[in-house]
Amino acid sequence: MSKKLSRRQFLTYTFGGTAGFLASGMLFPMVRFAIDPVLKKGAGSEYxxxxxxxxxxxxxxxxxxxxxxxxxxxxxxxxxxxxxxxxxxxxxxxxxxxxxxxxxxxxxxxxxxxxxxxxxxxxxxxxxxxxxxxxxxxxxxxxxxxxxxxxxxxxxxxxxxxxxx
CATH class of the missing domain: 2.102.10.10 (Rieske [2Fe-2S] iron-sulphur domain)
Incomplete structure (x- = not known):
């Protein structure tokens, strides 16, 4: 016996997935902006x-x-x-x-x-x-x-x- 997906569940999954996709699209550049300088090698070994x-x-x-x-x-x-x-x-x-x-x-x-x-x-x-x-x-x-x-x-x-x- 298969369980059917209700219209409410379908809309919940669709809106949740879309919101997650949009949030990751906004958060990725912010995280990269914050972490990027830490990952770069410094040139602090010169006299x-x-x-x-x-x-x-x-x-x-x-x-x-x-x-x-x-x-x-x-x-x-x-x-x-x-x-x-x-x-x-x-x-x-x-x-x-x-x-x-x-x-x-x-x-x-x-x-x-x-x-x-x-x-x-x-x-x-x-x-x-x-x-x-x-x-x-x-x-x-x-x-x-x-x-x-x-x-x-x-x-x-x-x-x-x-x-x-």
Whole structure:
């Protein structure tokens, strides 16, 4: 004995299928738009030359600006994107720290608060870091500052990609 399909069931299946087809047609481009930049390989493995010479690097952190050229999703500024790093020597090695606080992404400054000498300080929520980039226990940041890879070529400082902390 075969069961017949009622008119109501037929219309329900037809409208449901049509609605599903239209919804997938609208959702696919949105999902692709959101996921596409994540799937693309980044070109973040290049070193960028800075204006700082090896002789200018001391034991005290100095802010160094440099320009990188990268594609952010679908946008790539023609003049590049200006970045900053805190550069100093520690135990004879060149260290370049990211100025981005790991708490909420504000910018940290060296020796900017007289209450906390010889520390990086984030004014947003009183985040503090030691000179080597480690976060001070009991302050908002839960992780140390990220470090850039560095190398010296022809007497000039070159800054590479970030090494996530």
């Amino acid at each position: 960028v030359e800075t204006t700082m010479t090896e002789a200018e690097i001391t034991d005290s952190p100095k802010a160094v600006k440099f320009t990188i050229h990268r594609k952010d999703g679908w946008y790539q500024p023609p003049q590049g994107e200006e970045q900053t790093a805190w550069v100093f020597k520690q135990n004879g090695k060149v260290v370049a720290l990211s100025p981005v606080c790991k708490h909420l992404g504000c910018t940290v400054n060296w020796n900017s608060n007289p209450q906390f000498k010889d520390e990086f300080f984030c004014p947003c929520h009183f985040g503090r870091y030691y000179k080597d980039g480690r976060n001070v226990p009991g302050t908002p940041p839960a992780k140390p500052l990220d470090k850039y890879k560095t190398k010296i070529e022809n007497g000039r400082l070159l800054i590479g990609p970030l090494e996530k902390a």
